[in-house]
Amino acid sequence: MMAVMASEETRTVKSTNPHLSASAHDSASGPERGAAVPAPRTWAVRLVVVGIVLSALNLRPAITSLGALLEEVRDGLGMSGSLAGLLTSVPPLCFAVFGVMAPRLARRFGAGAVVCAGMVAITTGLLIRPYTGSTAGFLAGSALALMGIAVSNVLMPVIVKRWFPDRVGSMTGLYSMALALGTSAAAAVTVPVTEALGGNWQSGLAVWAALAAAAVLPWIPLVRDRGPRSTQPQAAPSVHTRVEGVGPVRQVPARGEPPVLRITRSRTAWALAVFFGLQATAAYITMGWMAQIFRDAGVPAGTAGLLLAVTMVMGVPLAFVIPRVATRLPHQGPIVIALGVCGLAGYAGLYLAPAAGAWAWAVLLGVSNCAFPLALTMVGMRARTGAGVAQLSAFAQSTGYLISIPGPLLVGVLYQHSGGWGLPIALMIGLMIPQMAVGVLAGRDRTVEEEAAR
Template sequence: MTPSHDAPARGWALLSIVVIAVNLRPAITAVGPVLPVLGGDLTLSPFAMGLLGALPVAVFALVSSIVGHLVRRFGVERTAVLALSVLALATVLRSWPGPEANLWAGTVLIGAAVAVGNVIVPVIVKRDFPTATPLVTGIYVAVLGIFAGLAAAFAVPLAAASTLSWRLSLGGWAVLTVLALAVWVPRSRSVRADARAARSNPPTTGPGALWRNRDAWLLSAYMGVQSGAFYISLTWLPTVEQELGFTDVASGWHMFVLQVFAIGGNLAAPVLMRVGRDERVTATLPGVFMVAGSLALVLFPGAALVWMCVIGLGTGLSFVVSLTLIAVRAGDLHTAPRLSAMAQSLGYAIAATGLLVAGVLHSLGPSAVPLLIAAVGLVTAALGPLVGRNRTIAG
């Protein structure tokens, strides 16, 4: 469905994007602050805790590659309903008392559902808001960041408020997913021609064309390293801060502040992307912030809150830049889901690898993870001038 240009239709389309954004991070970002409690309750090894943090992102990589097939088969709307339904059930399953398998199965299903949402949103934005892609992407990512931050900030207080502890802290977010379904189920029922239209207008290039495109690979790598910096920060910096002497509550709120500044980066990105003839400067700047903030955390840990702000600006800018580039670089609506799937499949494989490395390095001391973030930020900055060139990707 392509909405008409009247305000109510565009407002409904924007609302549907926003409610997806609300749900794509809380089930993941709430884990970091309660990871020590969860690990102690279930007697998880350090490796298992590292795997728990990396598993959703690894699933992103595996599932993202098939999302394009789901969109072509069922249409965007019904694919969104499927993803939200699985997310609601998986969020409850992960926290359900019983065998430890609930935790792992729920985590895998959460990763699968979020992966679908990650891929389809740039497609929806390009389709429904073709002349306002950076602005709508910025709004989407800002909302995503707000709820990611809230989930991190309230994780420990929610766990402390009930005998259910971390189970309530992680499982309660399913309520928001049910509310999102109240928006998307009626929308999916009103759409019947979406999937048929996609099948009646097949793409003109073969499915392997993108995989031979250098710019598509560069954009995928950029997506990967910036995602790696974000997920390593959200998963491991609360634990790092606790080892540096901050309380678990303080570290959770520091993650909220990180997300607040990430939102500032989200909202600044559309403005910065209009500066100059292309996006090279805007794509490079986030890596500079990541390097500066993480190195400062190692050198001056007492001012950790300040460095969370700097890292947040970097991750916030980079996420909007990467999603916007996926949407605007795609040559047409057939290429958009393919490019989104490729960039996120490869990108999250890189991010998951980074999370596993962070889990291993963490045992070396509290400086190891920030130094890893600095290294990832350096690669982000190096890729910025390459992905920021104004190129159209066809495939």
């Protein structure tokens, strides 16, 4: 009898619904398996492109505008060097804490709605932080703006993968280019704008709220629009089935149900997270302290701001080119090495002759900072599905920003206690070596789904 039952159990499971077809099976397997997906509306696609560009423009001015006026803010609020270092560590802290919430918020409200709310938070934070009159209030306003930046940081690669699955490289390049443009513009014009407004640093910082307010508008019509594809894993629909000759009707998942992705089992995910963290460390040290390094070397404040702008503006053309090149290579390691070598040369120049070769060091460090668009591109390449990209983006960015928190703070402490920039620059050089190593590992041709399933 047991042998007969075992034999019955191994028979083919047949659906009691005679209308279940192969197309239904494909649909259950998700859009990545070739199911037909309705074409998105033209107006929605155009709004998404505009929204991506305007949002990207607002993802760094809150940081680089502060870097250009850090000395004035320190004097105005009575900050010490260590406290200023803490201030420059707030961005990665907020990105780590709030970025991990982005996928859950996107599942509940939709990615467009979350990004829209993020732009509102940036606008509000930038508007109120200069006028709080205290260091605690300034930190709170900054945290509000950075919360909006954090969720948008995580969801931008998801939106690109979801709306433009066949143009990940070019759209990531466009997004990264706009991000670099906003970063460099804030660094370049914050000091002149402040001077034009009577030298009031509060007004010079608050003016960037207007750009953030403009970024809210294209997302408003998309608040309820979930896009052509879901960013979240869809459970395959259950099919009512009966095993021939055995038992009552029972639920059996349709074939093709995606397995649960345990992202922490993937070595590539960890390598990408560490790479993201180390490049973020370098970027936030640069944005927060590079202008001050030049000013301490005798460079005028306006010129120091322009030098920081040059560093940031290098990302405008390269952020468009690097993702397109990266998507055409099976291994992104050579790009990682090239960017790292530029960083080492730039830091060596800052150590040996910060004022004499200032423009060259600014260019080299700008090239090195293009590890950020490369990391974003690898997030899109190291996962097969939209759901995988959402998980990998949240994991890599949240973990990475946690890793990057001590860097800017440690630079402030070393600067205050050593009385110079020798030790901080030596720290930057030392961190570039492991960044190159883990970047090579993250650039290998594999996906997190494959590794997590092993």
